[in-house]
Every structure is written in C-alpha cells, then in structure tokens.
Amino acid sequence: MTAGTPKINVTVESVTPLNALITRFTFRESCGKDLPAFSGGAHVVVEMDDHGTKRMNPYSLMSDPNDTKRYSITVRRDDEGRGGSLYMHSHVKAGMEMVISTPVNLFSLDLTAKKHLMIAGGIGITPFMSQIHQLTSTRAHFELHYSVRSDALGAYLQELTQSYPKNLHVYRDDQDEQLKLAELLNGQPVGTHVYVCGPKGMIDWVRETAREADWPDSSVHFEEFTAPKSGNAFEVTLHQSNKTISVDRHQSLLEALEASSVEVPYLCRGGACGQCETNVLECDGNIEHNDHWLTDDQRLSKTKIMPCVSRFAGKKLTIER
Amino acid sequence: MSTSKFEPSIISRPVYGKLSAQTASHNLLIADAQGAEAIIEMAEHAPKSFFEQAHIIYIQKGTADAYLSQLESLGANQLYIGPTYQAALPRILNTLENTQVGIKLYLAGTEGLIGQVIRDATRFGVAMSDIQTEHRGSTARRIQCVHCKGIIEDVTVDPFQCSHCGLFLFVRDHYSRRIAAFQGVRVDAEDPGNIPEAVERFK
Amino acid sequence: MNITFKDETFRDDYTFSNSEEQIKRFPFPFHEDSYMYSVNMEPHAAVRPGSVFENDFDVDEHYVSEMRDRAKVLDEDPLRCQSLPHMTLAGWDLLELIMTSKAKDYPHWFELHRDGKNWHWINHPLNIEQKFIFGDETTLPYGPLEYITRQTQGDFVLLDQREENLWLEAGMVTTQADWSLDFDIGMNFFEWHAPVPLAHEMGIFQRALKFLLNIQQGTPARRLNWTMTANPLLDTSPENYHKWGKQKLEVTRENVGNKMHLRVELQTFFRLPRSNALVFPIRCYLIKLEELVTIPKWGRRFHRVIRDLPEELATYKGFIDNRPKIVEYLSKYDDGQDTSLGIWPE
Numbered sequence: 001m002t003a004g005t006p007k008i009n010v011t012v013e014s015v016t017p018l019n020a021l022i023t024r025f026t027f028r029e030s031c032g033k034d035l036p037a038f039s040g041g042a043h044v045v046v047e048m049d050d051h052g053t054k055r056m057n058p059y060s061l062m063s064d065p066n067d068t069k070r071y072s073i074t075v076r077r078d079d080e081g082r083g084g085s086l087y088m089h090s091h092v093k094a095g096m097e098m099v100i101s102t103p104v105n106l107f108s109l110d111l112t113a114k115k116h117l118m119i120a121g122g123i124g125i126t127p128f129m130s131q132i133h134q135l136t137s138t139r140a141h142f143e144l145h146y147s148v149r150s151d152a153l154g155a156y157l158q159e160l161t162q163s164y165p166k167n168l169h170v171y172r173d174d175q176d177e178q179l180k181l182a183e184l185l186n187g188q189p190v191g192t193h194v195y196v197c198g199p200k201g202m203i204d205w206v207r208e209t210a211r212e213a214d215w216p217d218s219s220v221h222f223e224e225f226t227a228p229k230s231g232n233a234f235e236v237t238l239h240q241s242n243k244t245i246s247v248d249r250h251q252s253l254l255e256a257l258e259a260s261s262v263e264v265p266y267l268c269r270g271g272a273c274g275q276c277e278t279n280v281l282e283c284d285g286n287i288e289h290n291d292h293w294l295t296d297d298q299r300l301s302k303t304k305i306m307p308c309v310s311r312f313a314g315k316k317l318t319i320e321r
Numbered sequence: 322m323s324t325s326k327f328e329p330s331i332i333s334r335p336v337y338g339k340l341s342a343q344t345a346s347h348n349l350l351i352a353d354a355q356g357a358e359a360i361i362e363m364a365e366h367a368p369k370s371f372f373e374q375a376h377i378i379y380i381q382k383g384t385a386d387a388y389l390s391q392l393e394s395l396g397a398n399q400l401y402i403g404p405t406y407q408a409a410l411p412r413i414l415n416t417l418e419n420t421q422v423g424i425k426l427y428l429a430g431t432e433g434l435i436g437q438v439i440r441d442a443t444r445f446g447v448a449m450s451d452i453q454t455e456h457r458g459s460t461a462r463r464i465q466c467v468h469c470k471g472i473i474e475d476v477t478v479d480p481f482q483c484s485h486c487g488l489f490l491f492v493r494d495h496y497s498r499r500i501a502a503f504q505g506v507r508v509d510a511e512d513p514g515n516i517p518e519a520v521e522r523f524k
Numbered sequence: 525m526n527i528t529f530k531d532e533t534f535r536d537d538y539t540f541s542n543s544e545e546q547i548k549r550f551p552f553p554f555h556e557d558s559y560m561y562s563v564n565m566e567p568h569a570a571v572r573p574g575s576v577f578e579n580d581f582d583v584d585e586h587y588v589s590e591m592r593d594r595a596k597v598l599d600e601d602p603l604r605c606q607s608l609p610h611m612t613l614a615g616w617d618l619l620e621l622i623m624t625s626k627a628k629d630y631p632h633w634f635e636l637h638r639d640g641k642n643w644h645w646i647n648h649p650l651n652i653e654q655k656f657i658f659g660d661e662t663t664l665p666y667g668p669l670e671y672i673t674r675q676t677q678g679d680f681v682l683l684d685q686r687e688e689n690l691w692l693e694a695g696m697v698t699t700q701a702d703w704s705l706d707f708d709i710g711m712n713f714f715e716w717h718a719p720v721p722l723a724h725e726m727g728i729f730q731r732a733l734k735f736l737l738n739i740q741q742g743t744p745a746r747r748l749n750w751t752m753t754a755n756p757l758l759d760t761s762p763e764n765y766h767k768w769g770k771q772k773l774e775v776t777r778e779n780v781g782n783k784m785h786l787r788v789e790l791q792t793f794f795r796l797p798r799s800n801a802l803v804f805p806i807r808c809y810l811i812k813l814e815e816l817v818t819i820p821k822w823g824r825r826f827h828r829v830i831r832d833l834p835e836e837l838a839t840y841k842g843f844i845d846n847r848p849k850i851v852e853y854l855s856k857y858d859d860g861q862d863t864s865l866g867i868w869p870e
Contacts, residue, residue: 005740005741005742005743006742006743036741036742036797037617037620037797037798038741038797038798039797039798039799039800042800065797065798066659066798102740102741102742103741103797104740104741105800108685108686108800110686111610111611111613111684111799112446112610112684112686113446114445114446134798137659138613185422186346186421186423187421188421188422189420189421189422189446190417190420190421190422190424190445190446190447191422191445191446191447192422192446213346213422213423214345214346214422214423214424214425214451215422215423216422216448216450216451217450218448218449218450218686218687219422219448267738267740275738331718331719332714332715332717332718332724333711333714333715333716333718333719334718465707467704467707467762467763467765468762468763468764468765468766470603470706488766493719494718495707495718495719496715497707497708497710497711498710498711498715499709499710499711500707504704504707504762506762506765507765507766507769510765510766510768510769510770511769511770511772511773511845512770512773513770
C-alpha cells in the first residue's frame with residue numbers, strides 16, 4: 001500500500017481572513033469534478049511546497065460534508081511553529097493549484113449516541129463545524145460548549161450563534177467566563193457521548209474530569225493532533241535502506257524520510273493514528289516522544305518511535321526503515 | 322455456593338466475573354435466584370457509602386423468601402423484590418431509561434437474566450465497561466430457534482424440542498447479545514429422524 | 525461486454541449453469557496446490573479486463589435470475605435484510621457507491637442522473653426506473669440499503685467503526701455460507717467470527733481487523749473465501765438448514781460432478797464517506813465440479829487442495845461426509861503434472 005490516501009488536485013477558491021490570527025481557505029476540484037463526500041470530524045492533509053521543503057499538514061474539514069463542490073479548512077497562524085501555517089497565511093492565494101489528500105476521519109461521531117456533548121477550545125472548533133452539519137441533517141441532539149479568548153477571536157462565533165442559539169454555550173476568557181465542566185458532566189442522560197478538541201491542557205482536563213465523574217472511556221472522544229515541533233538537527237541510520245540521513249531543525253523525521261525517498265505509511269502526521277510507528281533497533285541517546293500513540297512502556301523501552309512528531313538527541317539512532 | 326464454572330468456549334459465548342463494588346455516584350444491582358448471594362458477598366467488601374446510592378432489583382424466581390432479610394439489611398436506597406423477570410421488566414426498563422452517565426450495573430444470577438438486562442441496558446446507552454456480571458445458580462440456557470425465531474427459556478438438555486415449531490435442536494455456544502440467547506439448530510437436518518438421545522448439559 | 529442474462533433457478537429444479545465464457549472468468553481461489561487460512565487481502569483494483577475483478581461491482585450473466593431469487597427469499601423471510609437505526613446514513617452511502625459505480629462501469633445497463641439531491645435511477649435489466657430525493661427514505665419503496673441491494677448481486681454487510689472494533693449493524697444476507705444476519709447483527713468483528721475454527725488461535729482475525737480499521741476512502745480491498753455446496757443453492761442459510769441440509773445426502777459417486785459446487789466469495793471492503801462505516805460486499809460465485817475441471821490446471825489443483833485439507837476445515841465448511849466422493853471424482857482430472865502459481869487458467 002502506498003503512503004497516505006489518494007491525492008486530489010484542487011484550486012484555491014477563496015482565502016478569507018476571519019480575524020487577526022485565523023484564515024479560512026476554500027478549495028474546489030481543479031477539473032471541476034465533484035469532491036468526495038466525507039463524515040463530520042474528517043481531515044485532509046494539505047501539501048505545501050515551502051521554498052523547496054515539502055510540508056504536509058493535516059487540517060480538519062469544516063464545511064458541510066454533503067457539499068461536494070468545495071472543501072473549507074480554517075488555519076490559525078502559529079508564529080512559533082515550523083512554518084506550515086505561516087506558509088498558508090502568507091503564500092496561499094485564490095487561484096493557486098494545490099494537492100490535498102482524500103479525507104480521513106480519526107475523530108468520528110459515535111452514531112449510537114443519544115446525545116452529543118461537544119467541548120471546543122479556540123481553533124479546536126473546526127472539526128465540530130462539519131460534525132454539526134452532519135448532526136443537524138439527521139436531527140440529532142447536540143450541545144456545543146465553546147471557549148474563546150474574546151468575541152473578536154472566536155472563529156465562527158457569530159455564525160454559530162445565529163444558526164444554533166439553543167445548542168451553543170460560549171465562554172469568553174476576557175469576560176472571566178468559565179465552563180463549569182464537573183457540573184456539565186454530572187447528570188447527563190445515559191447514552192451521552194462527550195467530544196473534545198482544543199489545546200492539550202483542555203483535552204487532559206476533560207478526560208480527567210470525565211474519569212472522575214465515572215464516564216466510560218468509550219463515551220469520551222478527543223482529537224489531538226500535534227503539529228511537529230522544531231528542534232535540534234539529528235542523524236538517523238536506516239537499517240533496511242542502508243543509509244544515514246539528517247533531519248533539519250525545522251523538519252520532522254517523517255519528512256526527512258520522504259525527502260530521501262523512503263516511503264512510510266501515514267494518515268494524520270500528528271502522532272495520533274499510529275500508521276508510521278517504526279521499530280528502533282539501536283538508541284544511544286534520548287528519543288523525544290511527542291506522540292499520543294505509544295504506551296509509556298513502549299516509550300521507556302526506546303524500541304519504538306513515531307517519525308511524524310518525535311525527535312532524537314544523542315549519539316546514534318538506528319531505525320527499521 | 323460459589324461462582325459457576327464454565328468450559329472454555331468460543332469468543333461470542335459470554336464470560337462472567339465476580340462482582341466487586343466500585344465507588345460511583347449511582348449503582349444499579351439486578352439479580353435473580355441465587356444471584357442474591359453474589360450481592361450479599363460483594364457487600365462484605367463494599368465501601369460503607371456504596372448502598373446509599375444503590376438500587377437493588379431482585380427477582381425471586383422460585384427462591385421464596387430465602388434471601389429477603391439479608392438483602393433488606395444491606396440498607397440500599399431502593400430495594401424492589403419481584404417474583405419473575407416478566408413482572409420486574411417494566412421497572413427494569415424504566416430505571417435503565419432514566420439513568421445518567423456514570424451509572425454502574427451489577428448483574429448476578431442466571432444467564433437469561435444477565436443477558437436480557439445487558440441487551441436492554443446497552444440499547445439505552447450503558448457501556449459494556451460499566452457492567453459487571455457474576456453467574457450464580459442454574460446454567461440453563463435461553464435459546465433462539467434459528468428456524469422459527471421463537472425463544473425457549475431455561476433449556477437444560479441437548480438436543481431438545483423447540484416448544485414453538487417442534488423441531489429437535491442442538492445447542493450452539495454461539496451467543497447473540499442483541500437477542501440475549503444462544504442459537505438452536507435442527508439436529509437432524511442432514512439425516513431427518515436421526516435424533517440423538519438428549520443429555521442434561523445445563524443444570 | 526456482450527452478455528445475455530440467463531433465465532435460471534437456484535432452487536427446486538436448479539437449472540443454474542455457467543456459460544463457457546463465465547467458466548473462464550470464474551474467481552478460482554487457490555493460488556497454490558494447498559489451502560490454509562491467511563489474511564489474503566489485496567487492493568481492490570481493476571485487473572484483467574473481463575475478469576470479476578475488473579469493476580467495483582461485477583454484473584454477470586446470472587444477474588437477473590439472482591435478483592429474482594433474492595426477492596423470493598425476502599418474501600419468505602423479511603428478516604434477511606435489517607438495519608439498526610444508526611446505520612441509515614451508511615445505507616445511503618452504499619446506495620450512492622453502487623449507483624455511481626454501476627452507471628460508470630455499465631452505462632448501457634444503468635443510468636444515474638443527479639440534480640442536487642434529486643436523483644433519477646434507471647436499471648434497464650430489471651426494468652426499474654426511480655426518481656427520489658437522496659437522503660429522504662420516504663421517496664424510496666424500501667430503505668436505501670434494501671432498495672439498492674435488491675438490485676445488486678452478493679450479500680452486503682455494513683460495519684460501524686467504534687471502540688477500535690467493527691460492529692455488524694446492518695445487512696442484506698440471502699446468499700450466505702450458513703450464517704444468520706438476524707442472529708449475528710449487533711456483534712463485533714470477533715464475536716461474529718467466533719464459530720470459525722483455528723483462525724482465532726492463528727491471530728487471523730486480530731490482523732484482519734487491524735487491516736480493515738485502516739481502510740480509507742478511495743482505497744478498497746478484497747480477498748477470496750470459499751466453501752462447497754450441494755446443488756447451486758444461493759440461500760444456504762441456517763434459517764433454512766432444515767430444508768437444504770438433507771440435500772447433501774443426495775450426492776452420489778455418479779452425480780457428484782454435476783451436484784457439488786465450489787462456492788467462492790469475492791469479499792470486498794470499502795470505507796463509506798458520509799458515515800465513516802465500512803461496507804463488506806460478499807459476492808457468491810458458484811461452479812459445478814464438471815464445469816471447473818474443463819480448466820485443466822484448476823482440476824489438478826482443486827483435487828490436491830480438497831484431498832489434503834485439514835479435517836476441522838472440511839467439517840466447518842460442511843462437506844466432510846462427501847469428501848471421499850469429491851476426491852474420487854477430481855482424481856480423474858489430476859494427472860500429477862505441475863501447476864503454475866497463481867489463480868488464473870494456464
């Protein structure tokens with residue numbers, strides 16, 4: 001099997017800044033064909049040619065899953081990051097040709113749920129946008145609890161307030177409004193599922209509070225992609241390919257492997273899907289595990305690495321690739 | 322009497338554990354016949370507050386008053402005693418429908434009772450991980466005749482005659498959680514009339 | 525492809541047979557001279573024009589008669605098609621997948637005209653024309669799953685994906701190898717396969733599940749499975765076992781070549797876009813032993829496979845009692861010559 005899912009050639013239809021940090025991008029299929037339908041919570045991997053460096057970042061689709069004419073994503077500019085979001089913000093213009101992957105869903109709705117309780121923080125709103133479209137079309141029961149820094153920085157706040165006044169609950173940092181999570185999670189009717197997408201701290205908080213309120217793990221869903229972090233450059237020996245490659249400061253190990261034509265399967269490129277899990281054959285040093293996939297035991301044993309987000313510091317790292 | 326032992330079997334065949342009281346905001350305990358013993362034993366190691374949030378539904382199923390005083394002494398918030406599963410069913414369904422996330426279920430007794438409560442509880446959205454089970458008492462089986470779809474309760478012999486369509490069926494270990502029954506299949510389908518002697522397999 | 529749809533039966537007088545062209549395109553499942561379980565998955569990509577692997581959904585000369593047989597099974601037992609309430613969206617996904625694939629691959633037989641949600645479907649071989657609103661069940665005579673699978677060969681199972689498992693929660697099952705949708709609906713991947721011997725211990729289902737969970741939109745997969753059936757009976761269901769089980773006794777040394785059929789399932793797996801469910805079409809192909817041995821390589825190989833098959837498997841597949849007769853018949857077509865690797869005729 002080849003890495004990733006089938007590619008789609010798209011044309012950027014529009015680039016719409018929503019506030020100081022957040023911009024929406026809309027794509028159409030380049031030849032005018034229909035795009036594949038998708039399910040709420042799905043993402044696509046957007047390929048970027050960033051001045052010779054190939055970047056492939058996952059972004060949640062936020063348009064209506066039934067709209068096969070266009071896809072929309074919303075990108076928050078990360079000035080500290082490696083440049084993927086900066087590239088989107090500064091270089092992508094309407095009319096540009098780009099390549100995206102076929103949608104993949106790692107944050108699917110549980111359609112057996114009697115009620116969907118959604119908790120979003122900041123840009124974590126995006127997967128819920130498509131999920132809400134899906135739930136509305138089947139008249140399912142949902143509540144959205146959305147934490148924003150301020151009205152001005154809350155993406156899609158106005159649109160959501162207008163369309164779903166009864167389902168939406170907003171918490172504004174600058175007004176000292178806080179989601180009372182323990183209260184919310186206590187007393188939900190049986191069959192309710194909770195979904196969270198936002199900063200890592202928020203995800204941990206929701207999972208921990210749900211556990212304290214005796215929620216079963218199978219009713220708690222979270223989407224946790226990590227953008228790969230920059231770090232010091234390092235070298236890796238590839239046992240099967242019989243070569244040694246170097247990973248730049250602003251490159252991930254997965255990107256370095258791809259740049260030297262070693263194909264590695266992937267779906268999320270954010271440490272969540274497990275596809276690129278790679279055996280470590282020799283490790284004289286420390287692996288900086290930035291993924292959400294490996295177990296603590298696997299991390300301590302230094303026998304596995306997730307090349308999409310994790311890095312290495314030390315004398316020698318040999319992997320089975 | 323101790324917890325029942327079963328032969329190793331195929332993956333769809335339910336397995337049972339031993340009830341162990343967890344701390345939770347709501348506890349629903351449903352038992353029939355000798356299943357009462359599992360609850361009484363669990364209570365010995367339960368935290369003091371456990372029964373303050375507990376609702377016990379007990380189905381006597383012919384055990385008369387054998388366990389009633391012991392169950393009453395547990396001090397459950399709610400205690401219901403009913404004669405049969407059918408009599409208790411409206412109360413069970415009403416209780417399940419009105420529970421909240423965080424509920425823990427404790428089921429003890431026969432496979433028929435445990436299976437039927439699991440069927441209804443999961444339909445209302447209770448997660449399997451929130452359900453503990455302990456088998457006690459009769460190992461008689463609840464069986465669906467695959468041919469006529471009739472359900473036969475408390476089958477003890479194999480093969481046996483379907484009380485709905487009259488075919489002689491052998492009992493498989495394949496189990497449907499949605500129907501809460503094992504599967505019965507005609508024993509003499511390939512050689513009509515050749516019906517092996519019935520053996521008491523489930524007591 | 526120039527095909528005449530046959531008028532034939534899969535019950536009572538059993539007039540089913542394969543044309544010479546159909547025999548050549550039969551999906552013979554053995555790539556070597558022996559058989560054991562494996563997770564023999566491969567991409568469901570088009571290979572060999574004219575073969576059953578050419579299109580997403582193969583339509584062959586038995587189409588019209590198979591659909592007539594399905595309608596009879598459903599008249600007798602409507603529980604053969606069921607869908608739990610949360611699987612309706614997956615049913616629409618399947619309807620869309622089949623209609624768009626067939627209209628693209630067989631434009632002379634099937635037409636689909638879409639104007640937004642207003643769809644117009646024409647099935648020429650079955651004389652069906654239907655205008656409906658996509659997503660609105662009230663505009664079709666059946667639910668979307670039942671509507672489209674009454675017009676498509678093969679059984680269909682819809683699997684919901686949650687808790688790192690697959691849950692069989694809808695299906696159309698009338699051409700099955702002895703399993704009951706009504707009984708198995710609601711089960712997860714392991715429970716549903718519980719009765720299969722040996723494979724669990726071999727870790728087959730763990731590996732298969734891991735593979736299936738990762739099937740994505742646009743990259744379907746397939747595998748072949750097989751068993752044997754006395755008479756060309758599509759509906760070998762447990763529900764009707766008390767009616768067909770005794771037909772196994774009718775197999776004699778004289779009629780075995782005509783009566784015993786190799787039954788091959790082309791199993792495919794597609795991720796469905798709107799529901800994120802998986803669909804698992806299980807297409808049944810039947811061939812008489814006397815048709816099969818007209819391909820010399822298949823005759824030689826099938827003899828060796830059946831002769832050497834472990835007893836548990838012959839029992840599970842339901843032909844242990846007839847195996848000696850089958851082996852004796854096939855041995856006449858095995859001259860001991862080597863066979864080439866792969867499933868295709870020499």
